[in-house]
Amino acid sequence: MVPLIASFAYAVYNPAYQGLPDMMERIVRTTEVVAVIGAYPPTLVLGIPLLLYFRGRVRPSLANCAMVGAFVATVPWMCLVVFSGPDQASIDDHITYQNGTMTWWGFLEALQWLGETAVFGIAAGGLFWLVAAAGIKIQPVSDTASGKVFE
Template sequence: MPEAIIPMPPTWRIIAAFVVTPFIATLPLACLAPMYFGLPMGERVIRTNLLYAAIGGYPPAIILGVPIFLCLMGRVRASALNCAAAGAVVAGIPWLILILGLGANTIESSTGDYVTVEHGVRTFWGWIELFEVSGAIASAGALAGVVFWIIAAAGGRTDAQGA
């Protein structure tokens, strides 16, 4: 039985999505935590977003996003849900690995009334906090995946249709 051919979006839309999505994905954080005090607010947000995208947006998109895209290309339909799932993995996994790799790098730490690190060991609340942060980052990645889908595949013709 022949495999079903899954249509692909035009190449220019895929490239545009990889270029634009990390910049859009880091914009909310740049608005919430702008740097460059002393400059007008709009310029602060733009400069901060460039920095956040260069450090936290483009590296995961290139290191994980492109290989994941190439592995799934032609095998999985480019739906909003699939792109959101891939975006969550692309954003969440690097931070989870980074946080787990660094370990509990303090002797004592707490958040609010909860001890998160005690005697250099992460407590139950420390693990909850770790997965809470990773989950928030993965959620932002899922939204970025939807943005990727909107740019790359939503409502457009496919290469098979002569786009």
Template sequence: MPLYAGLPTMAERVWRSALVYAVIGAYPPAALFGIPAYFALRRHFAPHITNCAIAGAVVASLPWAFLTLVNTPDQAIIDNRTTVINGSKTAFGWLMTAQLLGEIALFGALGGALFWAIAVAGSGAGKVRDGE
């Protein structure tokens, strides 16, 4: 039975499911990898949008890369094409894994760019003030 069984509206189902995914699946890995990445990169690299986007892509895709490498089912099929046979990924399985990680990395890069826009670009660092 799905987690949202018995909820009255579709909006309520979407909201509750998103909340569970965020609290269990998104926030802990973001804190576990993102906070150390922030402090490590802050010391060694300038806060450019490119650096923030790359860090966001790595932080977002690293937990999923770990999960896809560690957890492999015995058999799996996507779109009537076999992705896993006897616990080993096929070429199509690796392609699907790369596509998944690429999509996650893209959204992580967008998140890193948004972080840069909020934390760095809006901080006023490097701006010339009148009379100084």
């Protein structure tokens, strides 16, 4: 649910137009696109493996969940910015290119866009912490409880 909520928040912040006259329909369509392309695939490819890797190694604090959320949200888009060029203008047409290389203005636009993405990732990580990790009680393992798995 967290990627869907983050997608909805992004759609409210930046709804696509695409010729749709009604604002609510613009928000719903933007939410669908952002969730299907920009939220769930990075969550499945990066977020779940990171959750499984960090479980038991790192305490699930608000700061840790927010950092992982920013990483999961930003890395795929960072790869698109770095590995796409001016010939792939449909992917990143808002980034300015000149003579086949990104201009300084295009670089600043890309940083702004990645920063906005990171902010929504931080919010999604915070929401994940609130939903999944905030109620975890850390209990010390006693010497006699080593064989009792389900207590």
